[in-house]
Amino acid sequence: MDPETMNPVFNDFSIHIATVNGSGSQTANSVLLRAIFQMGIPVTGKNLFPSNIAGLPTWFTIRVSKDGYIARRRHNDILVVMNPETAAEDVAAMGPGSMIVVNDGIKLPEVPADRFVYRVPMAKLMESITTDVKLRRLVVNMLYLGVLAEQLGIEEKELDAALTAQLGRKPKALALNLAAVHAGMLYAREHFEQSHPFRIARMNSTEGKILIDGNTAAALGAMFAGVSVVSWYPITPSSSLVEALIGFLEQYRRDPVTGKATFAVVQAEDEIAAIGMVLGAGWAGARAMTATSGPGISLMGEFAGYGYYAEIPGVIFDIQRVGPSTGLPTRTAQADLDFVANISHGDTQFPVLLPGTVGECYEFAQAAFDLAERLQMPIFVLSDLDLGMNNWMSEPFEYPRQDLDRGKVLDDEALAKLAKFERYRDVDGDGIPYRTLPGTRDWKGAYFTRGSGHDEAARYTESPEAYVRGLDRLKKKYDTARNLVPMPELIETPGAEVGIIAFGSSHGAVLEARDQLAAAGTATSYLRVRALPFHESVAEFVRKHARVYVVEQNRDGQLSDRVRLEVPERAASVKSVLHYLGLPLDAVSVTEGVLAQEKVTVAEGVTR
Amino acid sequence: MSTPTTPPASPVNRVGLTRADYDGAKTTLCPGCGHNAITGGIIQAAYESGLEPHRVAKLSGIGCSSKTPAYFLGHSHGFNSVHGRMPSIATGVHVANKDLLLIGVSGDGDTASIGIGQFVHLVRRNVPVVYIIENNGVYGLTKGQFSATADVGSTQKSGKANWLQPIDLCTLAIELGCGFVARSFSGDQKQLRPLLKAAFAHRGTAVIDVISPCVTFADHEGSSKSYAAMKQSDNPLHDIDYVPYFEDLLVDYEPGTTREVRMPDGSHIYLKKLHHDFDPTNPDAAFAELRVARREQKVLTGLLYIDPQTRSFDEELRLADMPLAHLTQDQLRPGKQVLDEVMRAHREGSVAAAAGGG
Numbered sequence: 001m002d003p004e005t006m007n008p009v010f011n012d013f014s015i016h017i018a019t020v021n022g023s024g025s026q027t028a029n030s031v032l033l034r035a036i037f038q039m040g041i042p043v044t045g046k047n048l049f050p051s052n053i054a055g056l057p058t059w060f061t062i063r064v065s066k067d068g069y070i071a072r073r074r075h076n077d078i079l080v081v082m083n084p085e086t087a088a089e090d091v092a093a094m095g096p097g098s099m100i101v102v103n104d105g106i107k108l109p110e111v112p113a114d115r116f117v118y119r120v121p122m123a124k125l126m127e128s129i130t131t132d133v134k135l136r137r138l139v140v141n142m143l144y145l146g147v148l149a150e151q152l153g154i155e156e157k158e159l160d161a162a163l164t165a166q167l168g169r170k171p172k173a174l175a176l177n178l179a180a181v182h183a184g185m186l187y188a189r190e191h192f193e194q195s196h197p198f199r200i201a202r203m204n205s206t207e208g209k210i211l212i213d214g215n216t217a218a219a220l221g222a223m224f225a226g227v228s229v230v231s232w233y234p235i236t237p238s239s240s241l242v243e244a245l246i247g248f249l250e251q252y253r254r255d256p257v258t259g260k261a262t263f264a265v266v267q268a269e270d271e272i273a274a275i276g277m278v279l280g281a282g283w284a285g286a287r288a289m290t291a292t293s294g295p296g297i298s299l300m301g302e303f304a305g306y307g308y309y310a311e312i313p314g315v316i317f318d319i320q321r322v323g324p325s326t327g328l329p330t331r332t333a334q335a336d337l338d339f340v341a342n343i344s345h346g347d348t349q350f351p352v353l354l355p356g357t358v359g360e361c362y363e364f365a366q367a368a369f370d371l372a373e374r375l376q377m378p379i380f381v382l383s384d385l386d387l388g389m390n391n392w393m394s395e396p397f398e399y400p401r402q403d404l405d406r407g408k409v410l411d412d413e414a415l416a417k418l419a420k421f422e423r424y425r426d427v428d429g430d431g432i433p434y435r436t437l438p439g440t441r442d443w444k445g446a447y448f449t450r451g452s453g454h455d456e457a458a459r460y461t462e463s464p465e466a467y468v469r470g471l472d473r474l475k476k477k478y479d480t481a482r483n484l485v486p487m488p489e490l491i492e493t494p495g496a497e498v499g500i501i502a503f504g505s506s507h508g509a510v511l512e513a514r515d516q517l518a519a520a521g522t523a524t525s526y527l528r529v530r531a532l533p534f535h536e537s538v539a540e541f542v543r544k545h546a547r548v549y550v551v552e553q554n555r556d557g558q559l560s561d562r563v564r565l566e567v568p569e570r571a572a573s574v575k576s577v578l579h580y581l582g583l584p585l586d587a588v589s590v591t592e593g594v595l596a597q598e599k600v601t602v603a604e605g606v607t608r
Numbered sequence: 609m610s611t612p613t614t615p616p617a618s619p620v621n622r623v624g625l626t627r628a629d630y631d632g633a634k635t636t637l638c639p640g641c642g643h644n645a646i647t648g649g650i651i652q653a654a655y656e657s658g659l660e661p662h663r664v665a666k667l668s669g670i671g672c673s674s675k676t677p678a679y680f681l682g683h684s685h686g687f688n689s690v691h692g693r694m695p696s697i698a699t700g701v702h703v704a705n706k707d708l709l710l711i712g713v714s715g716d717g718d719t720a721s722i723g724i725g726q727f728v729h730l731v732r733r734n735v736p737v738v739y740i741i742e743n744n745g746v747y748g749l750t751k752g753q754f755s756a757t758a759d760v761g762s763t764q765k766s767g768k769a770n771w772l773q774p775i776d777l778c779t780l781a782i783e784l785g786c787g788f789v790a791r792s793f794s795g796d797q798k799q800l801r802p803l804l805k806a807a808f809a810h811r812g813t814a815v816i817d818v819i820s821p822c823v824t825f826a827d828h829e830g831s832s833k834s835y836a837a838m839k840q841s842d843n844p845l846h847d848i849d850y851v852p853y854f855e856d857l858l859v860d861y862e863p864g865t866t867r868e869v870r871m872p873d874g875s876h877i878y879l880k881k882l883h884h885d886f887d888p889t890n891p892d893a894a895f896a897e898l899r900v901a902r903r904e905q906k907v908l909t910g911l912l913y914i915d916p917q918t919r920s921f922d923e924e925l926r927l928a929d930m931p932l933a934h935l936t937q938d939q940l941r942p943g944k945q946v947l948d949e950v951m952r953a954h955r956e957g958s959v960a961a962a963a964g965g966g
Contacts, residue, residue, distance in 0.1 A: 037957075038957075162957055166957065166958075208955070209955065211955075211957070220947075224947065225941075228933075228935060231700065253940075260926050262928050262939050262940060264703035266699060266733075268729075269725055269726065273693070273695070273696040273725075273726055274696075276689070276690075276696025276700065279700060280687070280696065281700035281701065281703060283701065284701045284933050285705065286703070286704035303693065396955065404941070437705075438708055439662060439663065439708055440685075441662045442662075443683040446683045446684055447685065448666075448685075448686035448687075448688065451688070451690060
């Protein structure tokens, strides 16, 4: 690209920062993200990190999008090279017209002349900032921040404000970091031309909005849902959910005077114990949850089945990562859907909530506790690493408007009015029985909970009839859940032949892909599934569209199989667009996946 | 003195209940099973302690032993969980409602094999549970396979001998800092009952390993946990009396013959020495005695170790006075100003970035 004829690109590009994990780049990256956000420009940040504590390559990608697109882009426009190990590969991935900021201590292979390369003598610049070698290694990241700010046009006052917000409590560190940022800016100002096209210009599209990751949002939701028992075993990428929750609970749910807490957090010995504690606490009447990922969810199968059959409330967050087995612990996927929906041996079906935004992580966390107590069963919230650990822009969350739904619990007062109580009797015809809590004074309320065969009165039985009655009632209860779980979200384009179905963190990429598809002449309607069991509108959507593409982040088309089963007579019209390389979904992959199959369809002359 | 007996004419205890009020469903275990005797012991101890059934939760895992909570305290809530995982259920129930007295029943398979991890961590956390192991050295429900507590040389009915070292759950519990560790024999109600009553009064995990012969699969010659073998090897450390705080009894012992342990609720355990003096507050002594006894193929029974002053899990967690399960929305859901504060922090960037790894 010739800079002479080049048009500037305002607020529409991706910045890819290649560093080494444990090197302290996190502060620089989040300050960069924040500063752009504070200039009113929609922005998202994604961290691609190794399963390692220090010393391995890590990348942070900031997408700046005036149109508000939030998904990962497949290609990046600006690269910051701070890791010698990956430098050659990182640079090779950059296309013509891209911009590369490089620590000049790093040797690069020859870069084609149509890339804009800015070499910064970082080691030399650091000499004047601090004599402490260890600090130099950490603070050096502020130099690329300064260079980027100068070259892109990020306002200095917003950088300073973002840095102050992060480091304000440590004045010494703040001063040092500010000095490095300013040194970077000054160096760029004195030595570089701004021949590249990328520019940041103030907008007004982030007013009032927040930047937050899904795990923090879910933790916040859980606190406002009144969670009182949390048991967990640390596992990436779910740990940050519980850690955020511990932070909130310690701050807002422990009496500052007495030091007493309205919650208990127990770090369990493993995930089996974690879900066991959740069921014990749920049985005794507390709002209890756990969060896990990958191998952790596999371990929970037996107890989940117990919770289903004995009908005990509990909330389980599964922050999905790449499997099977250990898989890629720090990469994202949506491949636990099948497993979680029917986790455990025997006939089991579980409601699964599928948040697609950080706002829904917050809302569905609350819904999950209400549903768990309403339906008396474990409720799964299926998020993923991309949604859970990355920073997303969102409207601020709303304070809950509804009271907690504690479900069908009979206390002493209610029991006094009853001639008898039977734990598993379907009194209301919705498949949901009544329960009592231990500690209830009225002897009528006592019952024996078991995972073995039981009748309506919770007595042990191996009677085939009683077994079938119990299983059929549980199925009825699951049908009741169909209308209680979050409804799908529908965006209809009148006359569109093509429908897209997706769930979870695919949302941002699908929204962007729909615009790309529309520009290519393919109008689409979009149904975002937000829970299992499916609402009846899922089948309607399939019937209404000639071709339906189910977009999901797994190999086997787990959601599309479920969609086909929902509308077997239209199974052939349901196709898959799959993405399972562990990286967050990007719009182009969706667009290409749809268009490739559309061409086939058109060529075959199939119109319905 | 002796175990207090209620006059036959007034068969109610201090909370106005008869012994029958502590019964459960009819047992379905084999006639003569040691577990049935333990069930009877629990019923009697609960009656004599004046437990209120609604304040008790019965918990168990899987196995013959774990069926028994259905056979006692029929007016209490019960939770027969999954194999080896009763400790996690107990932990959850406890933190949700710390006012409940938890009686957990497990077996040697349930505790020493599949559930040993959870057992260890229950004890480590000092979750207040009366944890009764009905220990017969075999898997009864699956027809007689050895468990991890089977003694070396003990045989199955087929004659096959166990050659693996047994796991001593009492030694393990003491090592883990358990504040109440006892061993007993299902055939010795006189010893078992006061131990159970003392365990009910303990604030923390109370482990009682009860040798309980399996009449069907381990009561033959060659089994080290048969009735006959236990009658040979049972070696009580002391005679035990338990005087609850609500019984105003004067105890008069000859000096030097008896040790007295005061429980936090004001109840007392009296340990009258038999063949030699044994100090149940000294874990090192308990280890040594247990090791010697094992070498001599004796089963030491009685109160092996006690520390009534341990801090229980709810105390360490500093839980609110009211059980968590009883808290209402006002106590559980912070006000709108809290959400506003958090939202402001995420708008202004004054929270640490979630971006990990960098």
